[in-house]
Amino acid sequence: MNIKRIEDTLNEFNKIGYSRHGMNRLAFTKEEEKVKRVLIELCEKEGMEARIDHCGNVIMIKEGKNPNLAPVIIGSHLDTVYNGGQYDGSVGVGVGVEIICSINDRNIQPERRVELICFVGEEASRFGMGTIGSSAMAGKFDQEVMSRLTDQEGVSFPKAVENVELDFETIRLASREGERIHAFFEVHIEQGPVLENHQKKIGVVTAIAAPTRLKVTIVGKASHSGTTPMNYRKDALLGASEIALTVEEAAKLEAVNGTVATVGQCSVFPGAMNVVPGRAEMKIDIRGTNVESKQVVVLKLLECFKDLKNRRHLDIQYEYLVDKAPVKLDTKMINSLSTTCEELGVPHLQMVSGAGHDAMNMASICPTGLLFIPCKEGLSHHKNEFASIEDIAIGAQVLEHEILKSM
Amino acid sequence: MNIKRIEDTLNEFNKIGYSRHGMNRLAFTKEEEKVKRVLIELCEKEGMEARIDHCGNVIMIKEGKNPNLAPVIIGSHLDTVYNGGQYDGSVGVGVGVEIICSINDRNIQPERRVELICFVGEEASRFGMGTIGSSAMAGKFDQEVMSRLTDQEGVSFPKAVENVELDFETIRLASREGERIHAFFEVHIEQGPVLENHQKKIGVVTAIAAPTRLKVTIVGKASHSGTTPMNYRKDALLGASEIALTVEEAAKLEAVNGTVATVGQCSVFPGAMNVVPGRAEMKIDIRGTNVESKQVVVLKLLECFKDLKNRRHLDIQYEYLVDKAPVKLDTKMINSLSTTCEELGVPHLQMVSGAGHDAMNMASICPTGLLFIPCKEGLSHHKNEFASIEDIAIGAQVLEHEILKSM
Numbered sequence: 001m002n003i004k005r006i007e008d009t010l011n012e013f014n015k016i017g018y019s020r021h022g023m024n025r026l027a028f029t030k031e032e033e034k035v036k037r038v039l040i041e042l043c044e045k046e047g048m049e050a051r052i053d054h055c056g057n058v059i060m061i062k063e064g065k066n067p068n069l070a071p072v073i074i075g076s077h078l079d080t081v082y083n084g085g086q087y088d089g090s091v092g093v094g095v096g097v098e099i100i101c102s103i104n105d106r107n108i109q110p111e112r113r114v115e116l117i118c119f120v121g122e123e124a125s126r127f128g129m130g131t132i133g134s135s136a137m138a139g140k141f142d143q144e145v146m147s148r149l150t151d152q153e154g155v156s157f158p159k160a161v162e163n164v165e166l167d168f169e170t171i172r173l174a175s176r177e178g179e180r181i182h183a184f185f186e187v188h189i190e191q192g193p194v195l196e197n198h199q200k201k202i203g204v205v206t207a208i209a210a211p212t213r214l215k216v217t218i219v220g221k222a223s224h225s226g227t228t229p230m231n232y233r234k235d236a237l238l239g240a241s242e243i244a245l246t247v248e249e250a251a252k253l254e255a256v257n258g259t260v261a262t263v264g265q266c267s268v269f270p271g272a273m274n275v276v277p278g279r280a281e282m283k284i285d286i287r288g289t290n291v292e293s294k295q296v297v298v299l300k301l302l303e304c305f306k307d308l309k310n311r312r313h314l315d316i317q318y319e320y321l322v323d324k325a326p327v328k329l330d331t332k333m334i335n336s337l338s339t340t341c342e343e344l345g346v347p348h349l350q351m352v353s354g355a356g357h358d359a360m361n362m363a364s365i366c367p368t369g370l371l372f373i374p375c376k377e378g379l380s381h382h383k384n385e386f387a388s389i390e391d392i393a394i395g396a397q398v399l400e401h402e403i404l405k406s407m
Numbered sequence: 408m409n410i411k412r413i414e415d416t417l418n419e420f421n422k423i424g425y426s427r428h429g430m431n432r433l434a435f436t437k438e439e440e441k442v443k444r445v446l447i448e449l450c451e452k453e454g455m456e457a458r459i460d461h462c463g464n465v466i467m468i469k470e471g472k473n474p475n476l477a478p479v480i481i482g483s484h485l486d487t488v489y490n491g492g493q494y495d496g497s498v499g500v501g502v503g504v505e506i507i508c509s510i511n512d513r514n515i516q517p518e519r520r521v522e523l524i525c526f527v528g529e530e531a532s533r534f535g536m537g538t539i540g541s542s543a544m545a546g547k548f549d550q551e552v553m554s555r556l557t558d559q560e561g562v563s564f565p566k567a568v569e570n571v572e573l574d575f576e577t578i579r580l581a582s583r584e585g586e587r588i589h590a591f592f593e594v595h596i597e598q599g600p601v602l603e604n605h606q607k608k609i610g611v612v613t614a615i616a617a618p619t620r621l622k623v624t625i626v627g628k629a630s631h632s633g634t635t636p637m638n639y640r641k642d643a644l645l646g647a648s649e650i651a652l653t654v655e656e657a658a659k660l661e662a663v664n665g666t667v668a669t670v671g672q673c674s675v676f677p678g679a680m681n682v683v684p685g686r687a688e689m690k691i692d693i694r695g696t697n698v699e700s701k702q703v704v705v706l707k708l709l710e711c712f713k714d715l716k717n718r719r720h721l722d723i724q725y726e727y728l729v730d731k732a733p734v735k736l737d738t739k740m741i742n743s744l745s746t747t748c749e750e751l752g753v754p755h756l757q758m759v760s761g762a763g764h765d766a767m768n769m770a771s772i773c774p775t776g777l778l779f780i781p782c783k784e785g786l787s788h789h790k791n792e793f794a795s796i797e798d799i800a801i802g803a804q805v806l807e808h809e810i811l812k813s814m
Contacts, residue, residue, distance in 0.1 A: 192631060193636075225671055230659050232600050263644055264675075267675075277671060356633070
């Protein structure tokens with residue numbers, strides 16, 4: 001592995017969309033197009049051939065000795081959240097570029113075709129829907145749902161893809177469902193503190209947690225904060241506060257099963273200092289790889305709603321925004337990746353992924369492996385997101401070994 | 408009292424700034440100027456003389472028999488909050504107009520000069536500062552503080568008063584501090600549910616509660632909602648939730664002392680479904696007529712901050728936005744108004760005012776009486792605010808008796 005070259009590759013990517021507030025290469029924007037172009041140029045120098053599929057995913061191809069064998073794919077993404085970091089996604093693509101370079105350095109022609117894929121639209125920031133490119137490749141593009149999405153400026157998803165010269169009507173054709181694919185590998189920063197706290201260099205992901213997301217509306221009665229006695233109030237914020245604390249309590253009890261739960265959004269209406277809140281809206285994100293454990297948290301939440309209705313006379317409505325099943329990754333891949341780490345003497349940990357990744361879509365069409373590398377203090381989706389080049393190089397080394405072993 | 412005439416007067420006021428979302432006659436706007444003009448025309452028809460003071464307050468004068476006697480003043484306001492109701496303020500001015508008309512109907516020339524004042528800028532909605540006109544009249548206009556205020560569109564207070572042809576530099580001259588004033592009376596809707604719940608027609612206000620307001624900032628650490636284990640989190644919203652519930656608990660224990668406390672504003676940052684909140688801001692409004700009781704609530708809040716710091720590792724900053732002393736009204740006035748109610752057979756209640764009123768400023772320069780009339784379900788600052796004309800007429804009747812008695 002050439003540490004300097006990995007650094008240069010990441011720097012090339014991060015020239016695009018850079019600002020002092022963080023990286024901005026949102027899904028299906030000019031910036032994402034530009035960074036895809038940077039990738040293509042880097043890979044063409046290494047003798048790869050570029051193909052863009054119907055969804056805009058970049059597929060770089062290095063042919064193998066035996067054209068009859070199913071390919072091995074390495075992939076991740078280059079889009080970012082608003083004011084994102086320099087490592088989320090980029091690391092996985094950068095590691096892919098480095099592995100190709102390293103194989104070329106050593107004049108190895110692998111048995112199987114190697115593909116390096118840059119998936120488009122992995123981050124949900126722009127359209128509220130993530131892993132769009134890998135969903136399309138896995139044959140899960142839902143035209144009906146996608147046609148209704150708009151970004152914060154009111155640009156519809158079909159219009160946005162048209163602006164980057166894609167045809168909304170043919171995106172479905174990006175599907176590779178049914179195709180023979182030998183293996184898919186992704187390297188990604190952990191986006192959490194577990195590897196750092198355990199002083200491990202690689203996380204071998206066993207399962208990807210799925211979110212169950214609820215939108216909850218609490219309706220009480222707005223009234224004057226100075227003239228409404230405490231016992232006449234129907235304060236929606238107090239209901240929301242109890243809900244937030246219930247979410248935490250339930251998730252803590254389910255921590256043994258790897259479930260986490262968060263209230264990330266909470267808004268109060270009318271939101272004036274002198275008005276008892278009449279309405280509150282919150283969004284709750286429950287994640288885990290254990291479906292029953294997530295359900296336990298939901299049930300405690302429903303009990304809490306009932307109690308608030310009786311005790312505080314609040315009207316509580318809720319709806320599921322998302323309720324996805326977790327993805328268990330291929331056991332053979334997990335074992336093989338762990339063995340590779342051991343062979344290379346890399347301290348590693350089997351762990352679950354709390355966040356969603358392109359790998360979870362690819363797992364539905366081929367054996368899939370996902371490796372995490374540590375990131376500083378678990379910070380991600382932030383301009384100060386950081387992973388050391390040394391740790392990234394270890395990820396590249398492990399994956400190169402694994403790929404050559406699997407040929 | 409002429410019920411039809413009271414209704415007509417209020418209708419004349421409420422033609423100005425009417426919309427289906429509520430009344431909009433904000434402080435120091437064209438609409439407030441227009442409604443002042445309506446008032447002046449109504450009063451001039453009744454033979455009163457108009458004067459506008461340096462703050463824009465309208466002072467309508469009916470001369471008394473004896474020019475050496477100190478005047479009796481009736482006053483309230485005609486400005487509204489954003490999308491306000493038709494009764495807050497208007498009722499007090501309308502009652503004043505009706506009393507003048509009624510005295511004229513009966514060809515009574517009172518011993519003392521009677522003034523009817525429409526104070527400007529009573530509502531804090533536009534500049535975050537209320538009872539501006541009556542503050543100026545009571546000699547409490549703070550030029551330094553007022554020069555720094557701006558509205559939501561960025562218009563400064565000095566610019567706003569210039570736009571309605573006032574001179575910011577001379578507003579202080581509106582002060583009547585040191586002048587002999589026999590009595591000041593205000594009638595206002597209660598803006599709370601107490602009179603309605605006790606089936607009383609008049610509230611004789613004994614004291615006006617003062618707000619102690621705190622802005623609290625809770626700083627935790629933003630992190631990924633899927634990848635951050637529960638025990639690694641510093642969730643600012645959970646801290647805010649505990650604070651909100653502590654505020655309620657403390658105020659409930661102090662309810663016997665008439666203290667109320669509210670968290671009316673609570674914002675969460677960054678406010679994304681997939682991010683553990685790193686920061687929360689809340690504004691807390693504690694009101695009461697008992698200074699010690701308000702202090703008990705504040706102390707419990709400070710204890711809670713300390714506990715959250717130790718237990719949740721949250722950094723909590725707070726500042727006082729307002730910390731005012733409550734205003735006790737004149738005991739002789741309270742007794743006299745209560746006796747008048749008894750003489751007229753009007754079911755009444757002595758009570759405190761949770762909201763601030765122009766009367767609290769006038770109380771610092773002369774004996775002051777404040778009467779409440781019931782409003783439906785305590786709803787105020789809302790387009791559906793309602794008080795019955797019959798109840799308003801009872802308020803006018805009580806106040807007319809009181810004024811003639813006090814001459």
